[in-house]
Amino acid sequence: MLITIANLFNDDEVAALRSALEALPWQDGSRTAGSLGRSVKHNRQADEHAAQAAGIVGSVLQRLEATPRFVAAALPRLIYPPRFNRYGVGETYGAHVDGALMRLPGTGTLFRSDLSATLFLSPPEAYDGGVLEIDTCFGVQEVKLAAGDLVLYPASSLHQVTPVTRGERLASFFWIQSLVRDTDVRTALLDLDDAIQALTRERAPTDPVLLSLTGVYHNLLRHHAET
Ligand code: NI
Numbered sequence: 134m135l136i137t138i139a140n141l142f143n144d145d146e147v148a149a150l151r152s153a154l155e156a157l158p159w160q161d162g163s164r165t166a167g168s169l170g171r172s173v174k175h176n177r178q179a180d181e182h183a184a185q186a187a188g189i190v191g192s193v194l195q196r197l198e199a200t201p202r203f204v205a206a207a208l209p210r211l212i213y214p215p216r217f218n219r220y221g222v223g224e225t226y227g228a229h230v231d232g233a234l235m236r237l238p239g240t241g242t243l244f245r246s247d248l249s250a251t252l253f254l255s256p257p258e259a260y261d262g263g264v265l266e267i268d269t270c271f272g273v274q275e276v277k278l279a280a281g282d283l284v285l286y287p288a289s290s291l292h293q294v295t296p297v298t299r300g301e302r303l304a305s306f307f308w309i310q311s312l313v314r315d316t317d318v319r320t321a322l323l324d325l326d327d328a329i330q331a332l333t334r335e336r337a338p339t340d341p342v343l344l345s346l347t348g349v350y351h352n353l354l355r356h357h358a359e360t
Contacts (some may be wrong), residue, residue, distance in 0.1 A: 134320050135267065135274055135286050136206045141196060142281040147254055150189065151303060154217055157183050162218055173227030179217040181238070190214045193252065193305060205326045206285055207248055208312040208319060210360070214238060215252070215307040220263050225296035231288050231308065246288040246308035253278040253304055260300030267292045287316045312358040325350050
């Protein structure tokens with residue numbers, strides 16, 4: 134299931150992120166691809182080791198952790214430090230599946246990608262092509278969001294970024310290891326959380342139905358969470 138989170142960053146914040154990113158050194162994106170991805174990955178990627186990168190990565194992580202909708206949807210246990218890519222005219226990332234296991238930079242901790250995320254940093258009118266196409270059980274979903282919007286999708290999905298034919302597409306991408314590994318269970322928990330949030334707006338905190346559903350949510354999470 135695809136989940137979009139609008140306005141993770143507002144226009145001013147996106148502009149600030151973009152100008153900070155412009156100052157970073159950019160490298161061939163195939164550098165960090167796996168053996169299969171390397172042949173289809175044609176883009177550029179910010180050098181994550183550059184001294185100025187840490188602040189930008191930190192500001193994205195901080196915003197994610199402070200966004201209730203992101204936390205409810207992803208139930209993050211670990212977030213892979215966000216990376217940044219850009220696609221100019223003719224650049225593309227052909228069909229691939231993201232690696233299942235990676236080492237977290239710095240600590241070397243083994244990390245499992247449950248969710249993939251793309252944060253769009255270019256307004257859609259600034260480029261043609263550059264569509265994120267994700268294979269889902271309902272067919273291919275085309276994703277091209279406003280600057281500052283985020284999409285989350287199962288990391289198991291086959292996906293690609295179509296060639297940019299005009300302008301430039303700047304984005305951040307990263308992965309999440311979730312407390313709840315199973316996509317269906319995680320999705321059901323999000324649906325339940327949404328219903329509870331809607332009830333919370335209408336009912337008193339002592340309402341027995343609200344209390345009961347909140348209990349069900351936490352007991353399901355307790356049952357399924359891997360810490
Ligand atoms: Ni990918």
